[in-house]
Amino acid sequence: MVECVINFLTEVYADINSLEVNMVSSMFRLLLSMILGMVVGAERKRKGQVAGIRTFALISMGACLAMLLSIYVPQVYLGLKNGDPGRIAAQVITGIGFIGGGAMIHMKGAVKGLTTAAGIWMTAIIGMAVGIGMYMCSIGATLLILMTLVSFEQYEKRKKMGQESKVIGLTVEGVLENIDDYKRVFNEADVHLSTFFVEYDYDRNVTELNFVVLAHVYTDLMPLLSKIRGVNPTKKLTLSSQLDI
Numbered sequence: 001m002v003e004c005v006i007n008f009l010t011e012v013y014a015d016i017n018s019l020e021v022n023m024v025s026s027m028f029r030l031l032l033s034m035i036l037g038m039v040v041g042a043e044r045k046r047k048g049q050v051a052g053i054r055t056f057a058l059i060s061m062g063a064c065l066a067m068l069l070s071i072y073v074p075q076v077y078l079g080l081k082n083g084d085p086g087r088i089a090a091q092v093i094t095g096i097g098f099i100g101g102g103a104m105i106h107m108k109g110a111v112k113g114l115t116t117a118a119g120i121w122m123t124a125i126i127g128m129a130v131g132i133g134m135y136m137c138s139i140g141a142t143l144l145i146l147m148t149l150v151s152f153e154q155y156e157k158r159k160k161m162g163q164e165s166k167v168i169g170l171t172v173e174g175v176l177e178n179i180d181d182y183k184r185v186f187n188e189a190d191v192h193l194s195t196f197f198v199e200y201d202y203d204r205n206v207t208e209l210n211f212v213v214l215a216h217v218y219t220d221l222m223p224l225l226s227k228i229r230g231v232n233p234t235k236k237l238t239l240s241s242q243l244d245i
Contacts, residue, residue: 012024016028017133019133020071020075021068021071021072021075025133026068029064029068029130029131029133030061030064030065030068032130032135032138033060033061033063033064033126033127033130033131033138034057034060034061036060036123036126036127036130036138036139036142037056037057037058037059037060037061037123037126037127038053038056038057039142039146040056040060040119040122040123040126040142040145040146040149041053041054041055041056041057041123043146043149043150044056044116044119044149049113049116051099051116051119051120055099055120056119056120056123059096059099059120059123059124059127060123060124060126060127060130061127062092062124062127063089063092063096063123063124063125063126063127063128063131064127064128064130064131065131066088066089066091066092066128066131067088067089067092067127067128067130067131067132068131069088069089070086070087070088070089070131071131071132073088089128089131092124092127092128093124093125096120096121096124097121099120100116100117100118100120100121101117115149119145119149122141122145123145125141126138126141126142126145129141163214163215163216163217164214164215164217164241165194165212165213165214165241166212166213166214166215166221166239166240166241167210167211167212167213167238167239167240167241168210168211168213168225168228168237168238168239169208169209169210169211169236169237169238169239169240170208170209170228170229170234170236170237170238171206171207171208171209171234171235171236171237172206172207172209172231172232172233172234172235173205173206173232173233173234173235174205174206174207174232174233175200175202175205175207176198176207176209176232179196179198179209181231181232182209182211182228182231185224185227185228185231186211186213186224188227189215189219189223189224189227190215190216190219191213191214191215191219191221191224192213192214192215193211193212193213194212194213194214195212196209196210196211196212197209197210197212198210206235221239225237225239
């Protein structure tokens with residue numbers, strides 16, 4: 001009985017590590033890719049992102065299946081001369097960009113979902129690696145992703161400890177040629193300007209500005225807003241929190 005079990009496990013192990021695509025290796029690779037995708041998806045879901053466990057699991061399994069097809073086609077159709085089976089898996093790299101793009105949200109001066117989009121792309125690559133049989137490499141890559149998402153997040157938080165990001169939006173009259181006066185106001189208030197977004201509305205003859213700034217938590221921004229309002233004739237002024245990526 002024990003010998004039969006050992007023989008069975010030996011055969012299963014051989015099938016799993018076989019270079020050829022068979023039922024056992026296919027199901028194992030799909031299952032492993034699903035698990036690894038779920039692990040990454042769980043971390044993104046914890047952050048409240050639109051792409052969660054199911055999305056990442058499906059992406060990983062889909063990429064794995066595409067790689068299995070790339071291996072299986074020349075395995076079955078030995079006389080295939082004019083085709084390139086590798087193109088099946090290659091299209092995963094470009095096609096996954098559409099899903100990644102859908103995970104990103106752009107709001108004037110702030111972008112949400114960049115890390116999730118990168119995670120989607122990386123998860124697809126992991127699925128392909130599982131599909132071709134690189135099990136340990138895939139598991140290692142998944143662990144590195146988790147370390148990047150979790151550990152580096154803590155590092156970034158410590159780096160910004162005592163500071164917070166804000167988005168200052170304003171609509172001013174006319175078409176502005178530069179924002180040097182606004183930069184000077186930020187420097188005087190000891191507020192770091194991370195990036196900015198400019199949009200011209202020629203029909204209304206106004207300029208819409210969005211400044212993403214980094215300020216100390218206890219900084220009183222009301223005097224700063226008052227100074228900003230006085231730089232140019234201002235029709236609208238808003239202050240909001242910066243979106244997490």
